Amino acid sequence: MSTATAFPRSWSLRRIAVLAVVLVLLAVSAVRVDVPRLFTQAGASRALAGMAAQMWPLQISDRQDVAEIPGFDPAHLPLFAYLQTTDETTRELDRDRLAPATVRHRKVWLVQPFGYVTQVASKLLETIEIAIWGTLIAVLLGLPLGLAGSASLVRSPTVRQAARAASAGLRAVPELLSALVLVTAFGFGPPAGILALGLHAAGFLGRFYADAIEDANQAPVRALQASGAGRLATFRFALWPQVRAPFVSSTFYILDRNVRMATVVGLVGAGGIGQELKGRIDMYEYAHVGTILVGILIVVLLLDHIAARLRRKKT
Known part of the structure; x- marks a missing residue:
């Protein structure tokens, strides 16, 4: 059967x-959110195509009017730079005849063939520095929150709930919103971006660290606690060998995310390449925008390559 x-x-x-x-x-x-217009509005597609067409060729060089450069010395030019003279005509009022007249002006420009690429590289480096410092602040704040929010180390439910609530509160405020508020306090520049990234990422690391500790094998923890070991000794000898890999992985994930978000917070004046990107978009200088986007892509690809090599070394 x-x-x-x-x-x-x-x-x-x-x-x-x-x-x-x-x-x-x-x-x-x-x-409610007008999704059909997302696929049917042809005007938006034409506008995006027009912007993409204006991004090529990319802006490589940079030039400045020597009259606007303080202390300009034509005998000591930057590397590869040269002087360029142009004649420009403008319509001005002839005060003698009280009639419009064409006036020719001669301008001398300092041209740097790779000037704008150098400027973008400097801003990208500043963006990476903002991300690194934001990640350091996130680790310094997130580690105590993770330790306090773990039942393996803290027996008081009130302390654990308070630590996890603090982590959730930090995660709840987006970086862009906190950067907008912090710019009003610190002014334009990297400090607002560093603190905005650090506070938001600390909420994630506090949660990641606490979950990693609680997912670890608790038998060594109970054995050390039964022998009278303190919290730090318990973490050092029973938990750290188990949670080291997820801790490092979570921290690298936050660093990778902060590099991308450092570009976004720059749009509200919190330093980095985002601040330069916002200014060029406002001035409709799409060739400069194209150079910035290519630079961001290169940085992201390099970070992915470095992360892949680190993962291969771990395995």
Whole structure:
């Protein structure tokens, strides 16, 4: 006598009803947020195509009017730089005849063939520095929150809940919003971006660290606690060998994320390449925007390559 194996049905009436409800809700939501216009508005596609066309050729060089350079010395030019003279005509009022007249002005420019690429590289380096310092602040704040939020090290539920609530509160405030507020306190520049990235990322690291500690094998922890070891000794000898890999992985993830977000917070004046990007977009200088976007892409690819090499070394 053989018994047939009963497999659960792929589709049931309940699943079909749930799917139908989800589809109806998505349809209502699509109308509320104007999703059809996302796919049907041809004007937006033409505008994006026009912007992309203006990004090429990329802006490589940079030139400045020597009259606007303080203490300019034509005998000591930067490397590869040269002087360029142009004649420009403007319409001005002739005060003698009280009539418009064409006036020719001669301008001398300092041209640096790789000037704008150098400027973008400097801003990208500043962006990476902002991300690194933001990550350091996140580690310094997130590690105590992670230790305090772990049941393996802290027995008081009140302390654990307070630590996890603090981590959740830091995660709840987006970097862009906190950077906008901090710019009003610190002014334009990297300090606001560093603190905005550090506070937001500390909320993530506090959660990641606490979860890694609680997911570790608790037998060595209980053994050390039974022998009278303190919290720090318990963490050092029983937990750290187990959580070192997830701690390092989480920290590198935050660093990688902070590099990308440092570009975003720069849009509100918190330093880095984002501040330069916002200014060029406002002035419709899309060739400069294209150079900035290529620079950001190169930095992201380099970071991914470095992270991949580090992972291979760990394995």
